[in-house]
Amino acid sequence: MNDVLLNIKNLKTSFRIKDDYYAAVDDVSLTVRKNEVLAIVGESGSGKSAFAFSIMGLHTRAKIEGEIDYKGINLAKANANQMKKLRGNEMGMIFQDALSALNPLMVVGAQIDEAILLHNPKSSKSLRKKQVINLLNQVGIPRPEKTYDQYPHELSGGMRQRIVIAMAISNQPELLIADEPTTALDVTIQSQILDLIKELKETIHAGIILITHDLGVVAEMADRVAVMYAGQIVEIADVYTLMENPQHPYTRSLLNSIPTLNEVKEELHVIQGVVPSLQNLPRTGCRFAARIPWIEESAHEASPELHEISPGHYVRCTCYKDFYFPEQAEEERNYVAN
Amino acid sequence: MWKLIVRRTLITIPQIIILSILVFILAQAMPGDALTGLIDPNIDPATIEAMRERLGLNNPWYVQYFDWIKGVIQGDFGQSFRFKMPVSELIGDRMINTLWLSLATLILTYLIAIPLGIISGRFNDTWLDRMITGYTYIGFAAPLFIFALVMLFIFGFQLGWFPTSGSVAPGTEPGTFAYFISKLNHLLLPALSMALITTVSTVQYLRSEIIDTKQKDFIVTARAKGSSESRVYNRHVLRNSLLPIAAFFGYEITGLIGGTIFIENIFGYPGMGELFLSSISLRDYSVMTALVLLFGLAAIIGALLSDIILSLVDPRIRIK
Ligand SMILES: Nc1ncnc2c1ncn2[C@@H]1O[C@H](COP(=O)(O)OP(=O)(O)OP(=O)(O)O)[C@@H](O)[C@H]1O
Ligand code: SF4
Ligand SMILES: [Mg+2]
Numbered sequence: 001m002n003d004v005l006l007n008i009k010n011l012k013t014s015f016r017i018k019d020d021y022y023a024a025v026d027d028v029s030l031t032v033r034k035n036e037v038l039a040i041v042g043e044s045g046s047g048k049s050a051f052a053f054s055i056m057g058l059h060t061r062a063k064i065e066g067e068i069d070y071k072g073i074n075l076a077k078a079n080a081n082q083m084k085k086l087r088g089n090e091m092g093m094i095f096q097d098a099l100s101a102l103n104p105l106m107v108v109g110a111q112i113d114e115a116i117l118l119h120n121p122k123s124s125k126s127l128r129k130k131q132v133i134n135l136l137n138q139v140g141i142p143r144p145e146k147t148y149d150q151y152p153h154e155l156s157g158g159m160r161q162r163i164v165i166a167m168a169i170s171n172q173p174e175l176l177i178a179d180e181p182t183t184a185l186d187v188t189i190q191s192q193i194l195d196l197i198k199e200l201k202e203t204i205h206a207g208i209i210l211i212t213h214d215l216g217v218v219a220e221m222a223d224r225v226a227v228m229y230a231g232q233i234v235e236i237a238d239v240y241t242l243m244e245n246p247q248h249p250y251t252r253s254l255l256n257s258i259p260t261l262n263e264v265k266e267e268l269h270v271i272q273g274v275v276p277s278l279q280n281l282p283r284t285g286c287r288f289a290a291r292i293p294w295i296e297e298s299a300h301e302a303s304p305e306l307h308e309i310s311p312g313h314y315v316r317c318t319c320y321k322d323f324y325f326p327e328q329a330e331e332e333r334n335y336v337a338n
Numbered sequence: 339m340w341k342l343i344v345r346r347t348l349i350t351i352p353q354i355i356i357l358s359i360l361v362f363i364l365a366q367a368m369p370g371d372a373l374t375g376l377i378d379p380n381i382d383p384a385t386i387e388a389m390r391e392r393l394g395l396n397n398p399w400y401v402q403y404f405d406w407i408k409g410v411i412q413g414d415f416g417q418s419f420r421f422k423m424p425v426s427e428l429i430g431d432r433m434i435n436t437l438w439l440s441l442a443t444l445i446l447t448y449l450i451a452i453p454l455g456i457i458s459g460r461f462n463d464t465w466l467d468r469m470i471t472g473y474t475y476i477g478f479a480a481p482l483f484i485f486a487l488v489m490l491f492i493f494g495f496q497l498g499w500f501p502t503s504g505s506v507a508p509g510t511e512p513g514t515f516a517y518f519i520s521k522l523n524h525l526l527l528p529a530l531s532m533a534l535i536t537t538v539s540t541v542q543y544l545r546s547e548i549i550d551t552k553q554k555d556f557i558v559t560a561r562a563k564g565s566s567e568s569r570v571y572n573r574h575v576l577r578n579s580l581l582p583i584a585a586f587f588g589y590e591i592t593g594l595i596g597g598t599i600f601i602e603n604i605f606g607y608p609g610m611g612e613l614f615l616s617s618i619s620l621r622d623y624s625v626m627t628a629l630v631l632l633f634g635l636a637a638i639i640g641a642l643l644s645d646i647i648l649s650l651v652d653p654r655i656r657i658k
Binding site: 153 | 558559564565569578581653
């Protein structure tokens with residue numbers, strides 16, 4: 001397949017805490033193709049941002065191992081100069097909190113202008129201004145000329161996120177990483193921003209990595225989904241398979257925890273606990289086992305690995321076959337009893 | 339923005355009025371009055387009483403207050419009781435000297451603080467940073483007057499590089515180049531002594547401002563746009579950290595007032611601070627009150643300047 005844009009193999013990103021390195025991204029392998037939206041889902045702390053930052057080379061103090069092959073360049077080994085040319089040019093990034101992602105002391109127009117200038121050092125000021133205005137139009141800003149000269153705090157949250165998006169796409173990137181682009185926004189604004197990203201997908205033909213913990217967003221936007229838990233991919237599949245036929249206990253728990261309107265028991269399915277911190281993460285055996293204590297110890301694999309269970313559908317470990325929700329078992333027991 | 343500046347400036351009016359009332363009360367509370375410095379205390383009490391009446395010194399306090407204010411506005415602070423000359427004349431030259439000393443100190447303060455703060459902030463937790471923060475701790479711990487005495491002893495008396503008192507060598511013709519150099523030479527040691535100590539708070543402030551800015555999300559954005567590290571520093575980190583430093587400027591002025599009082603006395607530099615201490619020890623009350631009023635005014639103007647600069651440089655404040 002030569003439409004593969006990004007081919008990540010055994011990526012491991014570790015942070016130094018005191019005297020040891022702890023992996024926040026552990027042995028992640030996946031591909032991103034042109035024109036596709038790959039969603040990465042997982043709870044807070046599962047390593048999604050650490051993963052995105054590794055691709056962009058934005059970690060300042062992390063050990064990165066493995067291979068991040070972008071069009072023949074291994075980003076994990078690329079030098080500062082190579083990365084500088086790619087970042088903001090071929091690879092754009094949209095951040096979660098637009099207010100803090102923008103420089104408070106610069107008008108937003110100048111911030112977008114800077115993104116263009118950095119990769120077109122010979123371009124004229126007036127041409128760039130036109131480009132910025134076009135971009136502002138493209139991301140749906142009603143009065144671009146006026147907005148150009150405004151400071152971030154003068155804009156609404158939705159407008160600010162549009163600015164961040166305009167900045168990320170200012171040089172027609174081939175790879176766009178959106179790290180929870182809507183979490184900081186109101187629900188109505190959220191859907192507007194998602195519509196915008198969908199629209200961009202059609203126009204800029206980039207490969208998009210969409211990071212989120214909202215499975216509703218995934219269902220609406222993604223072509224393929226990778227589920228991340230404690231730094232590892234636990235399941236990866238196309239969006240239909242994953243939604244209709246989830247296998248890994250973690251994926252199933254996540255899907256179960258989406259509140260539905262006529263679901264009374266929803267609370268029962270919400271998985272207890274949180275992702276353990278880096279230092280407290282079990283490094284041997286299964287990382288999720290602690291959160292499904294009702295499953296017998298013997299059911300877990302000693303060192304769970306990703307298995308391809310059907311074409312393009314990977315699940316970590318084989319013991320998912322024995323997984324059940326506790327109340328399911330109870331229902332069954334009741335059923336048998338009656 | 340202009341609205342904000344006008345409003346902020348208007349606030350100084352009540353501040354100045356309160357200051358003037360306080361100073362007036364202070365002046366009233368002190369023994370003696372405007373007459374004391376003018377006349378020979380041996381004249382006949384009846385004549386004195388007549389003069390008091392004529393000068394309005396028997397009027398109710400608020401009438402006296404307005405009379406006093408009227409005089410102050412016209413630059414009339416009364417008569418120095420010790421020097422037998424108008425206070426305004428006495429202060430005039432010394433004020434110029436103090437202004438020069440303060441200006442030199444300010445320039446040196448920033449010349450020291452900006453490079454040290456930048457190095458220390460950019461390369462925090464390296465040995466360079468540790469040396470610089472070590473210096474700032476010493477600066478915080480060392481009392482200014484002791485440090486100044488040490489400087490005076492070493493560079494003035496032992497090495498003889500600088501004059502040990504005065505503001506200009508006697509006999510130099512004002513307006514000549516030699517006069518200017520001599521003035522500068524007299525300024526340098528006191529200004530440097532003061533700057534070396536007062537600069538440490540600016541160094542620390544700049545350092546923590548830079549360290550703080552370095553970790554901001556918009557710095558990551560700047561990198562994600564493809565900025566080189568040097569551009570990230572010059573365009574985003576430095577710019578955003580230096581602006582709050584600019585606002586510090588006004589408060590430096592307030593700090594200088596206290597500093598000059600010590601420094602001018604130790605270096606025998608004829609400025610307002612030196613005059614202030616000597617007027618206290620000589621019980622030259624009219625001089626004292628005039629100086630307190632001027633120091634107070636400087637502090638009010640300093641705070642005003644800070645706020646105006648801050649509103650000019652920070653758009654988030656500009657709007658409110
Ligand atoms: N610079 C760092 N140094 C040390 N630990 C870090 C660093 N960055 C992230 N971590 C840790 O790595 C783990 C993964 O963090 P990450 O920010 O990638 O999670 P996330 O999935 O993006 O979560 P969220 O949904 O909250 O954004 C967390 O335990 C976090 O505390
Ligand atoms: S061993 Fe398998 S079933 Fe058990 S928790 Fe881990 S992945 Fe799930
Ligand atoms: Mg994150």
